[in-house]
Amino acid sequence: MTTEKPLVELIRDRLAGDMRDLPVFHSVALKLQQMLVSRDFRIEEVIRLISEDQSLASQVLKVGNSSYYTGLSKVATIKDAVIRLGAQEIANLVMMASQVEQYRSKDPVLNNAMQRLWDHALSCATGAKWLASKTGYSSLATEAFMGGLLHDIGKLAIIKTLDEIQQAGGAKTNVSEILINEILDTMHEDVGHRLMSSWSLPETYCSIAVNHHKTEYDGNDILLVIVRLSDLACRKVGKSLRPDPAVSLVGASEAQFLGIKEITLAELEIIVEDAGTQAALGG
Numbered sequence: 001m002t003t004e005k006p007l008v009e010l011i012r013d014r015l016a017g018d019m020r021d022l023p024v025f026h027s028v029a030l031k032l033q034q035m036l037v038s039r040d041f042r043i044e045e046v047i048r049l050i051s052e053d054q055s056l057a058s059q060v061l062k063v064g065n066s067s068y069y070t071g072l073s074k075v076a077t078i079k080d081a082v083i084r085l086g087a088q089e090i091a092n093l094v095m096m097a098s099q100v101e102q103y104r105s106k107d108p109v110l111n112n113a114m115q116r117l118w119d120h121a122l123s124c125a126t127g128a129k130w131l132a133s134k135t136g137y138s139s140l141a142t143e144a145f146m147g148g149l150l151h152d153i154g155k156l157a158i159i160k161t162l163d164e165i166q167q168a169g170g171a172k173t174n175v176s177e178i179l180i181n182e183i184l185d186t187m188h189e190d191v192g193h194r195l196m197s198s199w200s201l202p203e204t205y206c207s208i209a210v211n212h213h214k215t216e217y218d219g220n221d222i223l224l225v226i227v228r229l230s231d232l233a234c235r236k237v238g239k240s241l242r243p244d245p246a247v248s249l250v251g252a253s254e255a256q257f258l259g260i261k262e263i264t265l266a267e268l269e270i271i272v273e274d275a276g277t278q279a280a281l282g283g
Contacts (some may be wrong), residue, residue, distance in 0.1 A: 154192025
């Protein structure tokens with residue numbers, strides 16, 4: 001008589017191997033981030049890399065001309081976009097444009113979770129970028145955006161894995177939203193850290209992935225503090241898989257570390273509440 005493995009064990013088994021097999025990142029987006037880490041690249045290489053994938057190039061131009069970059073004149077070519085925005089910003093834009101396609105599933109429950117997770121990721125990224133600029137860390141704004149966008153990448157990896165298990169018939173029953181959230185809460189920080197480490201993404205982002213919920217954390221790590229506070233704001237306004245309107249931003253240690261006043265925290269709530277998928281969809 002065979003015994004069915006619990007769903008959590010099936011997920012752990014799938015995630016125990018080479019995490020680079022997970023369909024979580026677009027190859028071009030990864031290459032751009034890795035090029036930035038090595039600092040060994042020319043602008044022409046960035047343009048060529050993006051232009052070789054017509055679908056991605058089209059999405060990048062769509063995002064580049066969206067309301068997210070309001071105030072800038074329209075960009076007609078990838079070269080225009082790279083020259084105007086710079087390598088770091090264009091790498092973030094490519095990651096954002098390519099990530100939206102990863103948050104999809106044919107299973108309605110999983111697709112709903114993915115769409116809400118994407119909305120949270122983009123809202124957190126937008127809030128983190130705004131916070132960096134607002135608190136005197138403008139030089140960290142583009143990194144804050146990427147840290148916010150990828151902080152919950154472990155959740156995406158887990159849901160993708162669950163989707164694969166469902167499609168392969170490994171899970172015999174429908175998975176509830178409650179069970180999904182329990183699994184995500186238990187595993188996503190470690191999974192996110194291992195996933196990004198395996199792809200040699202910057203240690204800054206790896207640290208954010210594994211430390212953004214921990215009770216004890218380094219208050220001197222400004223990027224981590226910024227992303228944590230933006231994440232809390234998302235939870236407070238409902239832009240989260242685990243919304244909690246009772247969250248107190250004023251009493252948060254992150255706000256104390258950054259020396260933020262109550263009026264700025266109120267602005268942050270508005271920023272993350274107004275942020276959404278329109279930026280990534282070209283709206």
